[in-house]
Amino acid sequence: MYKRYSQKKKKINKMKVFSVFIIVMIIVVSIIKNINRNYIMTIVDDRKENIETMKNGTEIEETIQEDKYITASLVSKKEYPDEWLEDFNKKIIELQKEFPSGTYWNHAGSMQDGNSVTNTPCNHSKDGELYCNSYHGNSDNAYDKKMTSVQCLGFASMLSDKVFGTDAEATRFENYDDIRIGDQARINNNSHTVFIIDKTDDYVVVAECNADYKTCIINWGRKIPREKLKGWYITRWK
Numbered sequence: 560m561y562k563r564y565s566q567k568k569k570k571i572n573k574m575k576v577f578s579v580f581i582i583v584m585i586i587v588v589s590i591i592k593n594i595n596r597n598y599i600m601t602i603v604d605d606r607k608e609n610i611e612t613m614k615n616g617t618e619i620e621e622t623i624q625e626d627k628y629i630t631a632s633l634v635s636k637k638e639y640p641d642e643w644l645e646d647f648n649k650k651i652i653e654l655q656k657e658f659p660s661g662t663y664w665n666h667a668g669s670m671q672d673g674n675s676v677t678n679t680p681c682n683h684s685k686d687g688e689l690y691c692n693s694y695h696g697n698s699d700n701a702y703d704k705k706m707t708s709v710q711c712l713g714f715a716s717m718l719s720d721k722v723f724g725t726d727a728e729a730t731r732f733e734n735y736d737d738i739r740i741g742d743q744a745r746i747n748n749n750s751h752t753v754f755i756i757d758k759t760d761d762y763v764v765v766a767e768c769n770a771d772y773k774t775c776i777i778n779w780g781r782k783i784p785r786e787k788l789k790g791w792y793i794t795r796w797k
């Protein structure tokens with residue numbers, strides 16, 4: 560009787576051990592499966608995310624590029640030689656990269672005059688023109704006196720040469736309606752020069768340096784209404 564009972568107990572114990580083993584195995588397998596699945600899903604998600612970022616990154620970059628740079632509108636295309644405006648816009652974008660808005664056209668902290676931009680403003684009331692860059696081009700000839708060609712007029716003269724080349728003659732004129740893209744305007748009672756990037760019957764869009772008269776800060780894209788563009792103009796067009 561005791562023996563039988565004991566055998567029965569052994570059998571039950573074996574079965575218990577076996578079923579516990581099976582349960583543990585099931586749990587282990589399902590955990591491994593789950594970990595693996597999560598790992599794979601993470602990789603897939605990461606890839607998805609990377610692709611999304613790449614896509615969005617490219618899209619954002621492209622949009623910023625379109626919005627960021629000031630260019631001539633192609634509306635008045637007929638008034639310009641074939642491809643001229645497209646070439647002009649390409650140059651203007653390159654120039655905006657080389658001389659970005661918000662930087663200063665100077666050689667602050669160095670005595671080396673040149674064509675550099677820095678992040679340090681001039682202090683004209685303290686240093687005068689000491690750290691301002693200068694540029695001598697044919698546009699100088701349009702002014703009453705040969706100017707030193709620093710600050711606003713030096714910058715406009717340089718942009719003009721980048722577009723029309725150094726040999727193009729500079730001629731002075733006074734009628735707003737004759738202004739063409741690429742011309743310069745001498746405004747504010749003969750005290751400030753701007754370079755014209757775009758023009759309509761009502762306003763121009765300009766690039767300029769030292770509009771604050773204090774720091775040689777570069778700015779692209781200011782809109783100046785026709786009635787405020789009083790003064791005289793310089794063209795390199797023939």
Ligand SMILES: [Zn+2]
Binds near residue numbers: 692710773774
């Ligand atoms: Zn300066």
